[in-house]
Amino acid sequence: MAADIxxxxxxxxxVFSHFFDVLGQPFxxxxxxxxxxxxxxxxxxxxxxxxxxxxxxxxxxxxxxxxAYENEMLRALQYGEExxxxxxxxxxxxxxxxxYQHTTVPLFNSSGAIMGVIESGQDLSRFRxxxxxxxxxxxxxxxxxxxxxxxxxxxxxxxxxxxxRASRLAVSNVPVMVIGETGTGKELLASFVxxxxxxxxxxxxxxxxxxxxxxxxxxxxxxTVKGGFTGAENTRGYLxxxxxxxxxLDELNAMPADAQGKILRFLQEKTFWKVGGNKELKADIRxxxxxxxxxxxxxxxxxxxEDLFYRLEIGMVVIPPLRERKDEIIPLARHFMLKHQTKSxxxxxxxPASVETQLLEYDWPGNVRMLENVIVRSLILxxxxxxxxxxxxxxxxxxxxxxxxxxxxxxxxxxxxxxxxSFSQGATLSDKLEAYEHQLLIGALKESQGCxxxxxxxxxxxxxxxxxxxxxxxxxxxxxxxxxxxQ
Numbered sequence: 001m002a003a004d005i006x007x008x009x010x011x012x013x014x015v016f017s018h019f020f021d022v023l024g025q026p027f028x029x030x031x032x033x034x035x036x037x038x039x040x041x042x043x044x045x046x047x048x049x050x051x052x053x054x055x056x057x058x059x060x061x062x063x064x065x066x067x068a069y070e071n072e073m074l075r076a077l078q079y080g081e082e083x084x085x086x087x088x089x090x091x092x093x094x095x096x097x098x099x100y101q102h103t104t105v106p107l108f109n110s111s112g113a114i115m116g117v118i119e120s121g122q123d124l125s126r127f128r129x130x131x132x133x134x135x136x137x138x139x140x141x142x143x144x145x146x147x148x149x150x151x152x153x154x155x156x157x158x159x160x161x162x163x164x165r166a167s168r169l170a171v172s173n174v175p176v177m178v179i180g181e182t183g184t185g186k187e188l189l190a191s192f193v194x195x196x197x198x199x200x201x202x203x204x205x206x207x208x209x210x211x212x213x214x215x216x217x218x219x220x221x222x223x224t225v226k227g228g229f230t231g232a233e234n235t236r237g238y239l240x241x242x243x244x245x246x247x248x249l250d251e252l253n254a255m256p257a258d259a260q261g262k263i264l265r266f267l268q269e270k271t272f273w274k275v276g277g278n279k280e281l282k283a284d285i286r287x288x289x290x291x292x293x294x295x296x297x298x299x300x301x302x303x304x305x306e307d308l309f310y311r312l313e314i315g316m317v318v319i320p321p322l323r324e325r326k327d328e329i330i331p332l333a334r335h336f337m338l339k340h341q342t343k344s345x346x347x348x349x350x351x352p353a354s355v356e357t358q359l360l361e362y363d364w365p366g367n368v369r370m371l372e373n374v375i376v377r378s379l380i381l382x383x384x385x386x387x388x389x390x391x392x393x394x395x396x397x398x399x400x401x402x403x404x405x406x407x408x409x410x411x412x413x414x415x416x417x418x419x420x421x422s423f424s425q426g427a428t429l430s431d432k433l434e435a436y437e438h439q440l441l442i443g444a445l446k447e448s449q450g451c452x453x454x455x456x457x458x459x460x461x462x463x464x465x466x467x468x469x470x471x472x473x474x475x476x477x478x479x480x481x482x483x484x485x486x487q
Contacts, residue, residue: 005037006115009107013038020120022465027120029107030073034058037116041453041463046123047092065091072104076117080106087124099124101213124213152185152192153335156325162317163192169315170196175267177312178290180319183369186290187250189319194246199286202245205238210254217259218275225277239272239283252289253298257305263287264308287312322367329359332368336375337388346379349387358391438473441466445475 005013013029017038020027026046029038039054047054047062054062059074068074072083083104090098102121109115154160169176170193178186187206194204212220223237238247249255249263266272267287271280289312291298298304322329333351341348351359364370378392440459448454456466 004033004035005031006109008109009037009115012107018468021463022468024461024465025120025122027118028073029116029118030059030077031116032077032114034060034074034077036062046098048094048096049092062093063090064093072102073117073119076104076106077114080114082106097125124216152188153332154325154328155331156327158320158325159328162189162319165317166193167196169193169317171198172315173286174315175286175312176288176315176317177295177309178288178317178319179295180290180292181321181367182292183367184319184321185368186292186319187248189317190246190248190288190290193288194248194286197246197286199245203242204246204248205242206248206250207238208250210251217255218262221259222262222272223274223277225274237274239266239285240281242285243283244285246286246288249287249289251291253291253293253303257302260305260308264305264311267308267311322364322371326360329364329371330356332371333359333375336372337379340376340379344379347385352387352389355388355391362391362393434473437469438475441469441473441475445470 009029009031017040020038020040024042026043027038027040028036028043031037035056035058036054037056039051041051044051044054049062059071060066060068072081072086072088075081076083081104083102085101085103087099087101090100092098100121101124102119104117104119106114107116107118152159152163154163166176166189176190176193178189180186180189190206191204194200207220209217219235219237221237221239223240224233224235226234252260255263262272266283266285270284271282273280291304295304295309295313299306299309322332330351337351338348340346359371366373374391374393377394378388378390381392382388382390441455444455444458445452448458452466452470453463456463459466461469
């Protein structure tokens with residue numbers, strides 16, 4: 001059955017359909033009667049059906065378990081409602097439960113009338129499962145007995161001032177904000193504050209706010225109530241798990257503004273609500289946060305709530321980068337070397353003067369974390385036993401040279417592939433990376449016998465993205481576009 005499409009909407013789909021395909025996330029468009037007039041492969045994979053089974057059919061005939069009054073796309077058509085980053089759960093035609101975050105927007109023609117609706121989103125089902133597993137593991141982990149506390153190696157006045165300030169803050173109950181570049185040891189300092197506080201015998205729980213999808217931060221922090229939303233279970237959030245102890249929120253700048261507001265409320269009232277819950281809960285927790293950017297700049301960019309900042313800044317501690325405390329580089333390097341050699345049952349040798357010179361002259365953009373990585377890598381890769389005679393860095397030049405030495409693609413008139421001497425011929429890093437990508441595409445397509453869908457799965461990209469790259473590099477051998485049930 002052919003669907004009626006507004007001419008303006010038809011033209012827009014023609015212009016943007018390829019963009020939707022290569023974006024690699026589910027997209028669908030309905031016309032004014034609720035029929036699917038665009039439905040991409042990512043949506044079909046999510047819903048476990050074929051594109052041709054959906055196009056031209058009404059939303060309710062494809063998903064019979066959906067109620068019209070609950071469906072955001074149909075409501076957008078009827079009432080012009082817009083949903084941004086909305087979470088819902090629904091059943092696919094095969095009966096699989098999907099946790100879905102989506103944005104749904106009605107589309108208006110030049111006359112101001114609704115001509116359709118578009119929706120895009122992402123599957124949260126695997127994140128929900130991971131979150132439940134994480135909650136269970138954390139509950140066991142943070143009930144363990146105290147272990148050995150890590151030592152903070154320092155040998156500079158600036159770092160001693162940081163530790164003195166942290167010690168004074170530890171005995172109070174004020175929130176603490178740790179500012180420092182990546183790799184300076186913000187979590188280690190947060191642990192130091194906890195271990196020097198009256199809460200040291202209670203849990204210390206760390207959450208990297210940048211490691212979770214923004215939609216799961218609240219449920220991870222506050223927990224969930226069974227029945228609060230479709231598929232929800234009773235879970236204990238970090239506020240419950242850390243009760244009596246300390247909650248460390250790393251990369252606070254990655255936390256959405258709504259969640260920041262709830263953290264502010266908790267700091268003020270010491271109460272919170274579980275996601276989907278109807279009961280206010282209390283928790284006795286000290287909050288320590290960290291960020292690797294200037295809080296003032298984040299406030300200007302609207303990424304950090306100003307009222308939350310002023311609540312936290314009472315306990316602000318700034319960790320200087322390693323390049324500003326050169327006196328600590330050698331002691332830290334010796335500590336990491338001894339630590340690794342002890343674990344590996346290696347004989348201990350002091351650093352030669354040449355290595356100490358290298359250590360002191362390097363700028364260490366990755367700070368203490370980078371220093372430890374370089375020491376361990378150098379010890380593992382040294383050519384003969386004995387004192388460490390050189391430091392091994394994974395520099396950008398090393399990576400470029402290593403890539404170029406492994407790229408021996410077939411030349412084609414459409415795409416000139418870079419050789420070892422191509423830099424001297426004017427080839428750039430972009431040229432070399434494109435050459436490498438070109439070879440990966442050819443290899444995946446050959447392995448899949450020209451099947452685009454199978455090659456896309458091998459490469460971990462969307463089918464549309466692969467089609468775009470095939471055209472970009474003018475790869476001309478026979479390609480199979482069909483999807484077979486057994487692929």
